[in-house]
Amino acid sequence: xxxxxxxxxxxxxxxxxxxxxxxxxxxxxxxxxxxxxxxxxxxxxxxxxxxxxxxxxxxxxxxxxxxxxxxxxxxxxxxxxxxxxxxxxxxxxxxxxxxxxxxxxxxxxxxxxxxxxxxxxxxxxxxxxxxxxxxxxxxxxxxxxxxxxxxxxxxxxxxxxxxxxxxxxxxxxxxxxxxxxxxxxxxxxxxxxxxxxxxxxxxxxxxxxxxxxxxxxxxxxxxxxxxxxxx
Ligand SMILES: Nc1ncnc2c1ncn2[C@@H]1O[C@H](COP(=O)(O)OP(=O)(O)OP(=O)(O)O)[C@@H](O)[C@H]1O
Ligand SMILES: [Mg+2]
Numbered sequence: 001x002x003x004x005x006x007x008x009x010x011x012x013x014x015x016x017x018x019x020x021x022x023x024x025x026x027x028x029x030x031x032x033x034x035x036x037x038x039x040x041x042x043x044x045x046x047x048x049x050x051x052x053x054x055x056x057x058x059x060x061x062x063x064x065x066x067x068x069x070x071x072x073x074x075x076x077x078x079x080x081x082x083x084x085x086x087x088x089x090x091x092x093x094x095x096x097x098x099x100x101x102x103x104x105x106x107x108x109x110x111x112x113x114x115x116x117x118x119x120x121x122x123x124x125x126x127x128x129x130x131x132x133x134x135x136x137x138x139x140x141x142x143x144x145x146x147x148x149x150x151x152x153x154x155x156x157x158x159x160x161x162x163x164x165x166x167x168x169x170x171x172x173x174x175x176x177x178x179x180x181x182x183x184x185x186x187x188x189x190x191x192x193x194x195x196x197x198x199x200x201x202x203x204x205x206x207x208x209x210x211x212x213x214x215x216x217x218x219x220x221x222x223x224x225x226x227x228x229x230x231x
Contacts, residue, residue, distance in 0.1 A: 001026045002047055002076075002154065002184075006056035009046060016054065017042055017205040025184060027197035029176070031213070032186040033220050034202030040186045041081055043202065044156050047184065048076035060154065074102070077152035081159045081186075083143035087131045092123065092142060095131050099146050117145040121171060136163040144172065148179075157185045161192060190217055 002025040010016035017039050025047075032040050045051040046058050049065030049072045058065045060072045080086045089095035096114045105113070118124045121141040126134060134142060140163045147155065157176070161169045173192055176183050185192065193199055199216035201209040201223075209219050221227070 001061060002182075003059045004046070004053075004056065005059075007046065007053045007058060008055040009042060009051060009053050011042075018046075019205065020056070021207055022056075023200070023207060023210065025182070028182050029196040029198070030182075030184045031193040031196045031199040031216070032184065032202065033188070033190065033193070033199060033216070035224065038202040039205040040202050041158050042205075043200075044078070044158050044184070044186050047156050048073055048078050048154075050078065075152055076154040076156060077147035077150055078156045079144050079147050079158060079160055081162075083136075083139035083163075086143040086146060087139060090130055090132070092118075092129050092131050092134070093127045095142065096146055096149055099150050103150065113149045113151075117149050120175070121145060121168065137165060137168055140164060141168060141172075144175075148175070152181065154182045154184070155179065157183065157187075159187055159189075160185060161187065161189045190220070193217065 004021050004023050007018060007021045008016050009018045032043060034040050042051065046053060049069040052066045060075055063071050065072050087095055089098050093114060096117065097110065100110050100113065118127055123138065123141060123145070126138065131142060140160070144157070144160060161172050164172060176185060176192070177195065187193065193213050196213050199211060199213050200207055201216050201220050203223065209216055
């Protein structure tokens with residue numbers, strides 16, 4: 001369970017973006033939607049301690065992100081909106097191995113995990129390939145793979161499908177559906193959310209609606225397209 005209690009957050013020297021937000025995230029599939037700049041990525045980064053609140057607190061299974069950052073980050077995997085922020089090693093397999101290092105797995109287990117994840121996203125042929133020379137979508141898949149191999153208990157995915165073709169988008173959607181873990185996905189890809197348990201809608205840093213997908217998506221569509229406005 002991830003809990004935010006009276007969380008306020010502002011970037012340095014700016015007015016607070018999120019104010020006094022209290023929400024508990026316990027369902028297996030939670031979507032986060034909202035306009036550009038509404039605070040979704042900021043919210044996501046607060047969930048694993050990449051950002052810490054200015055006031056209030058965020059806990060993951062009772063661990064405060066401010067005081068237990070390292071434990072929290074081991075439990076909560078995070079896939080960035082921009083895969084270049086995530087891919088750190090020059091060769092694909094090195095990048096995957098890097099994340100596994102702290103887990104100190106037996107070599108055969110490490111190898112099996114890497115092989116499995118590369119196969120799942122058709123990246124086997126790119127194992128020894130320079131990471132920077134992958135296509136945009138392949139980088140997005142590598143960034144996702146780099147977190148999946150660690151098998152964290154929670155997965156925060158910030159726009160996991162933006163660069164993907166239909167086949168890979170479907171693969172990622174299926175992976176999200178089939179993963180045993182809790183997944184919190186920030187996305188503009190609304191179709192991804194139909195079978196989710198819950199969707200949070202942000203606007204101007206505020207959580208304006210917290211509902212089941214049909215209601216949340218309808219509300220968001222109306223908000224974005226101006227339909228339903230009376231003025
Ligand atoms: N590192 C930062 N320093 C200062 N301001 C920031 C920083 N990152 C984001 N912001 C500001 O915070 C606001 C919310 O940004 P955020 O990235 O959370 O939005 P978002 O909902 O994820 O948008 P998008 O859909 O475009 O990804 C924006 O006004 C943005 O300019
Ligand atoms: Mg964002």
